[in-house]
Amino acid sequence: MPDQNDNRHPAGLRKHKQEGKPLTDFQKLNAVQKRKIFWEISGIILLSGILIPMIIDLIISANLTWSKFSVSACAALLINITLICLWPKNGVLLLLGSFLSLAMLLILLDAYTGSYGWGLQLGLPLLLAFYFILFILIYIIRKARLKQLNLISYSLIACGLFCIVSELFISLYLGNNVVLRWSLLVMASVLPVAGILFYIHSRLKKGTDLRRFFHI
Numbered sequence: 001m002p003d004q005n006d007n008r009h010p011a012g013l014r015k016h017k018q019e020g021k022p023l024t025d026f027q028k029l030n031a032v033q034k035r036k037i038f039w040e041i042s043g044i045i046l047l048s049g050i051l052i053p054m055i056i057d058l059i060i061s062a063n064l065t066w067s068k069f070s071v072s073a074c075a076a077l078l079i080n081i082t083l084i085c086l087w088p089k090n091g092v093l094l095l096l097g098s099f100l101s102l103a104m105l106l107i108l109l110d111a112y113t114g115s116y117g118w119g120l121q122l123g124l125p126l127l128l129a130f131y132f133i134l135f136i137l138i139y140i141i142r143k144a145r146l147k148q149l150n151l152i153s154y155s156l157i158a159c160g161l162f163c164i165v166s167e168l169f170i171s172l173y174l175g176n177n178v179v180l181r182w183s184l185l186v187m188a189s190v191l192p193v194a195g196i197l198f199y200i201h202s203r204l205k206k207g208t209d210l211r212r213f214f215h216i
Helices: 004-008 011-019 031-061 067-086 091-113 118-143 149-175 182-205
Strands: none
Touching: 031 067, 067 091, 091 118, 118 149, 149 182
């Protein structure tokens, strides 16, 4: 007679039971519990990375000097890990919180060096462009009915667009003029591959057998 409590266990746990393999304590946890453990371990490590440099810097310099850089980086990383582990399904909150934390990091790094230059004029626009393209990509992927090869196609196009935007901002930052060279080559290389994957996806969508399509 089957165990009535077996339905409460995830599929991976039932598979291990059927195979007779011993389970570790970590394997017995569900996805939420695993994310919580990862968050707690990461928090301990990053908080140590924040406190220890601060204490050493205060002892040596009686002030926060070099430790400001490592403290700010660890704090931004902790914020992003917290968002991923605690709110993995809230895409808007995840992207917005991640963008704001990294944008603040760029501003702080500029402030620490005593000049608001690279972070605000180049780093922040590139960061904004990256998250905007990422948001559009996630939106398209979620709206797509069949998520197969077209996911790779959309991702390749998004990478090509980010390369174009990156070269645009870099050229404006360095010479105040628009120069596009290598990014166009990247996009020209990406588009044919994406087009081929879109074509294969459309054939599979119509019910074409994969083995027959590739003459296997």
